[in-house]
Amino acid sequence: MTNTNTKNTTLKLNNGREIPVIGLGTYKLFKSRPGEVETAIKIAIDAGYRHFDCAWFYGNEAEVGTAIRKKIAEGKVKREELFITSKLWNNFHRKDRVVPMLKETLSSLKLDYLDLYLIHWPFAFKESASLWPIDEGESAFSDIDYLETWQGMEECLNLGLTKSIGVSNFNAEQIDRLLKNCKVKPVCNQVEVNPNLNQKKLIEFCRSKDIVVVGYCPLGRSEYAGLPGFPDPTILDPKVAEIGKKYNKTPAQVVLNYLVSLGISVIPKSVTKSRILENINIFDFTLAAEDLSVPRFLQ
Ligand SMILES: NC(=O)c1ccc[n+]([C@@H]2O[C@H](COP(=O)([O-])OP(=O)(O)OC[C@H]3O[C@@H](n4cnc5c(N)ncnc54)[C@H](OP(=O)(O)O)[C@@H]3O)[C@@H](O)[C@H]2O)c1
DSSP states (O other): OBSTTSTTOEEEOTTSOEEESBOEEOOOTTTSOTTHHHHHHHHHHHHTOOEEEOOGGGSOHHHHHHHHHHHHHTTSOOGGGOEEEEEEOGGGOSHHHHHHHHHHHHHHHTOSOBSEEEESSSSEEOOOSSSSOEETTEEOEEOOOHHHHHHHHHHHHHTTSBSOEEEESOOHHHHHHHHHTOSSOOSEEEEEOBTTBOOHHHHHHHHHTTOEEEEESTTOOGGGTTSTTOOOOGGGOHHHHHHHHHHTOOHHHHHHHHHHHTTOEEOOBOOOHHHHHHHHOOSSOOOOHHHHTSHHHHO
16 A cells, blocks of 8 residues: 555555545435535545546436536646546447447546446346346346457557556456456456455455455445345444544444455445545544454454
8 A cells, every 4th residue: 555644545556556545436326316426526526535436327427527527627636636437337248339338438527538447247238228128027138258348448448548447346256267368457346345245355366466456335335224135334333333432433434444454445425525524534543453353343
């Protein structure tokens, strides 16, 4: 890790570039009201966030782009100081669709290039007008191999449309197969990581291949708390609140600090000003060993 103890602490990617360890998630296609994400991005840039996690699927890249453009115009930030990620959706895995889809994303984001473009999932959907095509009650998959898709990703890199390429939601076997069949190695694997799903083995595997893990849902999808099938997020655990009191930190700050200590980047999402500020204020304390022995963190 480089530049420790600042908001812009970064991790080195295998192509020599750097990714900030903290970023702002922008997902909530159906939950954020129009304009909310634009406001969140502006607050985040003012608060020091430089890493933004976007996706074509989230349906709000135009809003993200408007916010970025305004902040650049105001002189608050320069394009080269930002790290912008987007992702290729499952309907567009055919090799010849990858470059056009990235161009569409760039046009929405009002940018000339991305910092990181990811294959969102290792499987493809049937090409269809529906974002999530269904056949007889089941997701309708196509048999396009992610190795074919990766060739399109490499083309994006060669054309200068993105500085780095990577994957999301890939397991170790899928990464291994990709590494054996690629010209350019992925720099990153973005997967769910939170104390309920600490991904210890996958993080170790990725580190052994010089691939950075970016952890999504770091706060454990607190909006689903109490629903069947969703474990209670750690930020609602009273023991974590107790630990936080020792450091004068909130449960979310304790959890994010713990995750960053695993050597990964995290992308908590919020459209609430106080939480956006809270989630980046995590670099001025180190959890003691006794605090890391809370069962939650060991699962
Ligand atoms: N690659 C993938 O397949 C994939 C999948 C899922 C997510 N992602 C990415 O990862 C990002 C984060 O994941 P996520 O949005 O699902 O989950 P998350 O970041 O773990 O949790 C977001 C939820 O926590 C709330 N929250 C934020 N900060 C908080 C705090 N300090 N205290 C209490 N609650 C807080 C947010 O509410 P408010 O917004 O109302 O403040 C929101 O309801 C996404 O936005 C997206 O960019 C990627």
